[in-house]
Amino acid sequence: MPVERVEGVHLGKTPEEVEEEVERGLLLTRLDRAVGWARKQSMWPASFGLACCAIEMMSTGAGRYDISRWGMELFRASPRQADLMIVAGRVSQKMAPVLRRIYDQMPEPKWVISMGVCASAGGMFTNYAIVQGVDTIVPVDIYVPGCPPKPEMLMFGILSLHKKVRTEVPFK
Amino acid sequence: MSPAEIAERVRSRFSDVAVARGEVTVIVAREELLETLTFLRADELLRLDFLSCVTATDWPGKDPRFWVDYELKSVELHHRLRVKVGLAETDAHIPSVTGLFPTADWLEREVFDFYGVVFDGHPELTRILLPDDWEGHPLLKTEELGGVNTRFVGAFIPPVDRRDAK
Amino acid sequence: MIINMGPQHPSTHGVLRLLLELDGEQVIACKPIIGYLHTGIEKNTEYRSWMQGVTFVTRADYLSPFFNELAYCLAVEKLLGIQAPPRAQVLRVMFNELNRISSHLVYLATGGLELGAVSVMLYGFREREVLMDVFESATGLRMNHAYIRIGGVIMDLNEEGESKIYNFLNVMPGRIDELETLLDENPIWIERNRGVGMLSADEALALGVTGPTLRAAGVAMDIRRDAPYSGYETYGFEVITETGADAYSRYRVRMREMRESMKIVRQCLERLAEPGPVMVEDPKVAWPAKLSVGPDGIGNDPAYIQHIMEESMEALIHHFKMVTEGVAVPAGEVYQAVESPRGELGMYVVSSGEHRPYRVKIRDPSFVNLQALPKMLEGGLVADAIAAIASLDPVMGGVDR
Numbered sequence: 001m002p003v004e005r006v007e008g009v010h011l012g013k014t015p016e017e018v019e020e021e022v023e024r025g026l027l028l029t030r031l032d033r034a035v036g037w038a039r040k041q042s043m044w045p046a047s048f049g050l051a052c053c054a055i056e057m058m059s060t061g062a063g064r065y066d067i068s069r070w071g072m073e074l075f076r077a078s079p080r081q082a083d084l085m086i087v088a089g090r091v092s093q094k095m096a097p098v099l100r101r102i103y104d105q106m107p108e109p110k111w112v113i114s115m116g117v118c119a120s121a122g123g124m125f126t127n128y129a130i131v132q133g134v135d136t137i138v139p140v141d142i143y144v145p146g147c148p149p150k151p152e153m154l155m156f157g158i159l160s161l162h163k164k165v166r167t168e169v170p171f172k
Numbered sequence: 173m174s175p176a177e178i179a180e181r182v183r184s185r186f187s188d189v190a191v192a193r194g195e196v197t198v199i200v201a202r203e204e205l206l207e208t209l210t211f212l213r214a215d216e217l218l219r220l221d222f223l224s225c226v227t228a229t230d231w232p233g234k235d236p237r238f239w240v241d242y243e244l245k246s247v248e249l250h251h252r253l254r255v256k257v258g259l260a261e262t263d264a265h266i267p268s269v270t271g272l273f274p275t276a277d278w279l280e281r282e283v284f285d286f287y288g289v290v291f292d293g294h295p296e297l298t299r300i301l302l303p304d305d306w307e308g309h310p311l312l313k314t315e316e317l318g319g320v321n322t323r324f325v326g327a328f329i330p331p332v333d334r335r336d337a338k
Numbered sequence: 339m340i341i342n343m344g345p346q347h348p349s350t351h352g353v354l355r356l357l358l359e360l361d362g363e364q365v366i367a368c369k370p371i372i373g374y375l376h377t378g379i380e381k382n383t384e385y386r387s388w389m390q391g392v393t394f395v396t397r398a399d400y401l402s403p404f405f406n407e408l409a410y411c412l413a414v415e416k417l418l419g420i421q422a423p424p425r426a427q428v429l430r431v432m433f434n435e436l437n438r439i440s441s442h443l444v445y446l447a448t449g450g451l452e453l454g455a456v457s458v459m460l461y462g463f464r465e466r467e468v469l470m471d472v473f474e475s476a477t478g479l480r481m482n483h484a485y486i487r488i489g490g491v492i493m494d495l496n497e498e499g500e501s502k503i504y505n506f507l508n509v510m511p512g513r514i515d516e517l518e519t520l521l522d523e524n525p526i527w528i529e530r531n532r533g534v535g536m537l538s539a540d541e542a543l544a545l546g547v548t549g550p551t552l553r554a555a556g557v558a559m560d561i562r563r564d565a566p567y568s569g570y571e572t573y574g575f576e577v578i579t580e581t582g583a584d585a586y587s588r589y590r591v592r593m594r595e596m597r598e599s600m601k602i603v604r605q606c607l608e609r610l611a612e613p614g615p616v617m618v619e620d621p622k623v624a625w626p627a628k629l630s631v632g633p634d635g636i637g638n639d640p641a642y643i644q645h646i647m648e649e650s651m652e653a654l655i656h657h658f659k660m661v662t663e664g665v666a667v668p669a670g671e672v673y674q675a676v677e678s679p680r681g682e683l684g685m686y687v688v689s690s691g692e693h694r695p696y697r698v699k700i701r702d703p704s705f706v707n708l709q710a711l712p713k714m715l716e717g718g719l720v721a722d723a724i725a726a727i728a729s730l731d732p733v734m735g736g737v738d739r
Contacts, residue, residue, distance in 0.1 A: 052400035062463030129378035275546025301373035
């Protein structure tokens with residue numbers, strides 16, 4: 001948890017006194033940061049595998065890359081139990097309404113990772129069948145490039161999202 | 173059987189037989205299609221009893237415009253043969269072969285979806301790969317590659333060659 | 339009761355949607371609805387050069403990329419009237435067979451996961467990662483390799499890749515034993531698979547079903563043996579058949595096929611002792627760029643870049659012409675089939691004599707096999723639907739293309 005090293009102004013204490021207090025087991029933080037931290041620690045992805053990238057997403061979940069190191073191995077089948085949607089693969093015109101519906105079914109707060117170049121911008125499939133970027137349907141937080149991205153790249157994307165979730169201000 | 177032998181055997185019944193690159197092609201009229209496939213399947217030397225593939229090609233400005241193509245194979249004798257039927261642009265109808273080969277069901281629906289060729293007598297000739305409300309048949313040569321309206325936001329994304337390089 | 343299974347469902351191998359009509363637990367009618375991954379690959383190839391076609395078709399059935407590439411390249415080579423050099427053919431066969439193993443492993447992993455055997459999923463992916471390492475070392479990519487090109491393969495097998503294949507061959511037999519010990523006589527696995535998703539030989543042939551599903555019904559149909567390509571007639575291997583015609587037999591066929599594939603890979607490695615070119619000599623066909631392994635992975639060979647940029651104007655012009663315009667293929671049409679992990683993968687390629695294909699039709703085995711699903715499910719229990727789909731092993735990228 002990010003510890004706030006306040007200069008003692010709020011509490012009327014000198015920095016030495018604050019230090020002493022921390023040593024006694026008291027952590028001080030802002031509420032929004034605590035919320036952000038909690039959200040980041042308990043992120044459950046909705047399994048939304050579409051194409052090649054889905055296989056790499058499964059590899060990320062399997063033994064070698066082991067996404068459970070961040071407590072994310074629980075790919076939820078129901079969107080109502082998930083707060084992260086990894087759009088893994090090309091989104092066709094026929095799939096687009098389904099994708100939006102699943103996104104709408106996810107409870108707030110929710111985040112979206114667009115995995116692979118097809119989901120991000122249509123990729124090499126600039127044609128009638130593929131939606132040219134999933135960000136025309138749902139808001140995207142992190143774009144992971146690659147065709148398909150290696151599991152390392154997806155993990156980097158996930159960690160970047162963690163950083164974003166941890167630092168963003170949940171209350172306005 | 174070698175391709176030449178197959179061609180010889182088929183030629184005894186059909187006139188328009190070609191051998192190219194080791195592949196035998198028989199061109200028949202639309203009315204003869206079912207009869208042809210029945211004969212090829214029943215013939216004891218050919219025994220073409222497995223339908224691998226049904227597909228079509230589009231040649232705009234030519235007559236016939238569509239060529240529907242049936243790839244046949246013999247399960248026991250391992251040889252192949254192609255049957256082709258030409259269809260005019262104004263009358264793109266062809267009898268369905270699902271009665272002879274149930275496997276043609278989805279393959280014919282795909283051709284209908286992509287090219288708009290109508291298979292008469294097909295049990296359920298509807299779109300298969302594209303959404304039900306899709307307009308047009310995307311694999312026609314007269315159709316463009318891309319530039320389809322994306323749903324929900326109304327964004328129009330033009331094909332690559334017409335995109336503004338900003 | 340009519341229920342809708344999919345298209346976003348954890349147990350349908352991707353974005354397959356099934357309309358199931360149920361009477362209690364029993365399936366009365368089943369209607370598969372596909373197209374949720376329709377990518378327009380066939381249309382796209384018509385707008386790109388012949389060589390770029392490899393990059394498109396490899397993404398159709400993404401679990402068997404080498405097979406798509408091989409079928410496409412063989413078809414184009416047939417149109418051109420050329421043959422890849424012997425060493426390239428051996429490499430093609432070897433990577434195809436390695437790919438067959440990795441594809442069957444994904445079948446096992448996802449099929450296991452769907453039936454609740456999470457450990458099988460973890461083991462399957464563990465084994466597959468060993469193969470992914472091989473592919474990455476040898477081709478530069480884990481998936482969608484574009485390794486097999488018109489006229490040969492893009493680069494020779496490097497030492498790292500070769501040693502990894504040897505390592506794989508040492509490790510894998512024990513791992514298959516392990517999986518068989520885990521599953522073969524596992525009461526739950528047998529209970530969920532035996533007698534499930536029955537499809538007799540006659541029904542399978544009428545519906546156009548090929549591959550392990552057909553062989554599990556006792557029909558020894560294998561294009562590698564029936565109509566050999568790339569020199570398969572010179573390799574010793576068995577066509578595996580079982581007689582159960584159910585999901586369990588399909589599992590057994592795949593397990594035994596993995597061992598046969600390893601047998602072929604061993605023979606390939608012996609043949610690779612002899613050096614030779616991996617791309618045809620004809621400069622009108624061969625891809626000009628050379629690849630090599632550098633400190634940062636696989637990329638353009640520095641010596642070749644120096645050659646075209648500094649030494650030879652002619653080479654540069656030639657390179658430019660090949661990359662921008664590519665091969666011109668004589669007019670005609672061919673149909674080339676290969677035996678993919680899921681059955682007969684055919685490519686119907688039409689050329690009008692230009693620098694790009696006129697039509698590329700991918701006859702994907704998953705697409706045709708999936709038609710048999712209503713036949714397999716109707717009359718059974720809804721819980722068995724999952725096992726039946728898994729035993730068919732459809733890949734939606736191939737179904738919808």
